[in-house]
Amino acid sequence: MLELIINEDKYKKCIMLVENGVLIEQHEEHHEQKRLEGNIYVGIVQNVLPGMQSAFIDIGENKNTFIKLKDLLPKVDESIENIDEIIKNINIKNVIKQGDKILIQVRRDGTLKKGAKVSTHINLSGRFLVLMPNTDFITVSQKIDNKEEIERLINDVKSIIPQGFGAIIRTVAVGVEKERLKIDLNNLIAKWNEIERQYQKSDANSPKLLYDNKALLRRTIMDIIDRGLNKIILNNKTNCKIVKDILEEFGQEKIEIELKEGKNLLDLYEIRKQIEKMQERKIWLKCGGFITIDRTEALTAIDVNSAKYTGNKNVQDTILKVNKEATIEIAKQLRLRDIGGIIIIDYIDMPDNRQQEILNLLEENLKRDRTKTQVMGFTKLNLVEMTRKKLCNTEEY
Numbered sequence: 001m002l003e004l005i006i007n008e009d010k011y012k013k014c015i016m017l018v019e020n021g022v023l024i025e026q027h028e029e030h031h032e033q034k035r036l037e038g039n040i041y042v043g044i045v046q047n048v049l050p051g052m053q054s055a056f057i058d059i060g061e062n063k064n065t066f067i068k069l070k071d072l073l074p075k076v077d078e079s080i081e082n083i084d085e086i087i088k089n090i091n092i093k094n095v096i097k098q099g100d101k102i103l104i105q106v107r108r109d110g111t112l113k114k115g116a117k118v119s120t121h122i123n124l125s126g127r128f129l130v131l132m133p134n135t136d137f138i139t140v141s142q143k144i145d146n147k148e149e150i151e152r153l154i155n156d157v158k159s160i161i162p163q164g165f166g167a168i169i170r171t172v173a174v175g176v177e178k179e180r181l182k183i184d185l186n187n188l189i190a191k192w193n194e195i196e197r198q199y200q201k202s203d204a205n206s207p208k209l210l211y212d213n214k215a216l217l218r219r220t221i222m223d224i225i226d227r228g229l230n231k232i233i234l235n236n237k238t239n240c241k242i243v244k245d246i247l248e249e250f251g252q253e254k255i256e257i258e259l260k261e262g263k264n265l266l267d268l269y270e271i272r273k274q275i276e277k278m279q280e281r282k283i284w285l286k287c288g289g290f291i292t293i294d295r296t297e298a299l300t301a302i303d304v305n306s307a308k309y310t311g312n313k314n315v316q317d318t319i320l321k322v323n324k325e326a327t328i329e330i331a332k333q334l335r336l337r338d339i340g341g342i343i344i345i346d347y348i349d350m351p352d353n354r355q356q357e358i359l360n361l362l363e364e365n366l367k368r369d370r371t372k373t374q375v376m377g378f379t380k381l382n383l384v385e386m387t388r389k390k391l392c393n394t395e396e397y
Helices: 083-087 147-160 178-201 215-224 237-249 265-278 315-336 352-366
Strands: 002-008 012-019 022-030 040-049 054-058 065-068 101-108 117-119 129-133 138-140 165-169 208-211 229-234 256-259 282-284 290-295 299-305 341-346 373-378 384-388
Touching (some): 002 215, 002 265, 022 265, 022 315, 065 101, 147 165, 178 208, 229 237, 229 265, 290 315, 299 315, 315 352
Parallel strands (some): 002 229, 138 165
Antiparallel strands (some): 012 022, 040 101, 040 208, 129 165, 341 384, 373 384
8 A cells, every 4th residue: 555644843844655554755845945946937137157157047035046058048859969069159148148037947956055956948747748848859758668658659749749849758658548648738738828928927027936846745746646646644734735736637636635634644654763764874684684875975885784694505695695685675775765866885795697686686676766767787896886866856757
């Protein structure tokens, strides 16, 4: 049973995905750190920096946002065109100037020291598609690997999408018939038309929020409603209304919603204990071995240790068993802790002919992750290199 639990107190909102009582994802939104990702604004250009080919944009929040030249120019398919080659002879001062009114979307939330990163390339996410206004290409989620299905989906979308729009086909679109894709597309176009209408009538001198994406909550629901979501449990009326609106938008009003107003939902399924355990550096494996997770600014290092486990067979079988259990746990912990960036895994040394077996197992378990991961393989030092995009910053669909 797959349940989404949304617990809000006076300090933060905690969004938790629980499968059969086991916490598999946990994300937090702190009230003092407003999440802007995905929001669409009327922005006013404050400063243009030719030396950096970038500019600062006022969107009416606490800090000015930051935009690069490539995010001001028309969006191109970077798998075909080299964006660096396109922009190298363009001066940003010929594109925008101080005081300009501009329609932008937040691509990445800011930090305590830096403002958010924004772009003029608008993405509107639906159930099956992501609409890209003012583009002319269609692309597919990298998680779809069936060539026949990719071709079928691209042809279906091409036949229904109006001129002047592009789209990203999401992973959950696999097997979805054209008529359902068309309904999703039409809803997104209607939303874009309303945003564009508000932008045209907005004040040329005042920044303004045009579209609140409810980024984390909306993205979580959008990703899991087609993966067997059974129930949503909340403790706040406002969040309950937001959830009902999102489910109605995606035609999923039948999903059960339970409001336990004022209750602390961290006591359900011993979630509090699971969160505390998630913060530990060492994770024990069922076989008796363990893994350690050390996060730094540059990368995350994961070490596999057999501890006192000796097994009942030969040493290579023992090592393989520990490495396999560790692989399954690593994929689980990456998702649970939402670890992003470069990840280095130091497995117990094993023969080269067993390494591919471990890589296959790792990639298979990473398929359950909602975000983009890439496994590069073993290095000459017998370390596994991989990358993962944090869910809160990812553009993978």
